[in-house]
Amino acid sequence: xxxxxxxxxxxxxxxxxxxxxxxxxxxxxxxxxxxxxxxxxxxxxxxxxxxxxxxxxxxxxxxxxxxxxxxxxxxxxxx
Numbered sequence: 001x002x003x004x005x006x007x008x009x010x011x012x013x014x015x016x017x018x019x020x021x022x023x024x025x026x027x028x029x030x031x032x033x034x035x036x037x038x039x040x041x042x043x044x045x046x047x048x049x050x051x052x053x054x055x056x057x058x059x060x061x062x063x064x065x066x067x068x069x070x071x072x073x074x075x076x077x078x079x
Contacts, residue, residue, distance in 0.1 A: 020066060050069055
């Protein structure tokens with residue numbers, strides 16, 4: 001489990017990718033996910049800084065940078 005901001009935690013073993021939301025493919029993926037009901041917004045109204053793709057097809061939006069999440073994953077694994 002990894003903290004992704006504002007008291008929200010995700011299961012890191014279910015994560016496929018963590019990406020920046022600024023590229024056109026990520027924007028398209030998020031938009032399509034919203035229409036399909038697959039987006040989980042964990043930003044608490046803040047700006048989205050990371051898009052997390054889960055193995056279930058869900059897309060998680062986080063308000064902390066992908067590098068920060070990656071660092072927390074590394075720490076939680078004890079690497």
